[in-house]
Amino acid sequence: VLKVFIMTLRDEFEKSGKWLFRWRSYLPLIMLGLLLITIRDFKYIGNSHSLDMFWEVACLLVSLFGLGIRIYTIGHVPKGTSGRNTKAQKADILNTTGIYSVVRHPLYLGNFFVYLGMSLFVHIWWLTLIYILAFCVYYERIMFAEEAFLRQKFGDTFEKWANETPAFIPNFKRWVSPNLPFSFKNILKREYSGFFGIIATFTLLAVIGDLVVTGEIEIDLMWIIIFTVGFITYITLRTLRKKTKILHVKGR
Secondary structure, eight states, X not given: OHHHHHHHHHHHXXXXXXXXXXXXXXXXXXXXXXXXHHGGGOOOGGGOHHHHHHHHHHHHHHHHHHHHHHHHHXXXXXXXXXXXXXXXXXXXXXXXXXXXXXXXXXXXXXXXHHHXXXXXXXXXXXXXXXXHHHHHHHHHHHHHHHHHHHHHHHTHHHHHHHHHSOSSSOOGGGOBOOSSOOOHHHHHHHSHHHHHHHHHHHHHHHHHHHHHHHSSOOOOHHHHHHHHHHHHHHHHHHHHHHHOSTTOOTTO
């Protein structure tokens, strides 16, 4: 009976994980909705606009740190892995070198910090706690489904790597140099939308936060500059990707 229960539970985890994997791109929308609800009671830290701007920048840096993890990961991987596919699992090869030698799910580790920075923006401790708990439940199922797919496709090779490599908290003692050199073009091609998404979200939160406190729409010069740079970067890279072959890298 216990064996049947475990198998049924495993099947349920895999099934729900596949469903969450397909719709995982909508997690940012859920996060943004929670932020917009809680920001209605927004107050400046220490009742100081200047002090709060330092906090805003710190939160942005946390999110950009997460993006940095994603950038390093994607910069070294070949075509057919670590993508933004949403319909089904996809893996032509098993990544086991570079950042994948120290942690099995580096992209989700990066996502954790991206959304963590956003959750910290409104400085409400219980919102960040809810985010961390929700992230653990949400991505635990997705990682379970992904590993079930990889286990079936790569067999003993996956088992050996998974047994030696932590799922989410890196073990840098296990570092193995990546097989492929870092591709800056691959990053520009694949992560420009994520970069602009972070910039746009923080700018929106900053504007709404000021509106809640002052009752007026005020856009700080800092955020005008950051948003403008982010927007120009987004439009430029999107055009290059859609209209040219400049960002194309063979095998990436």
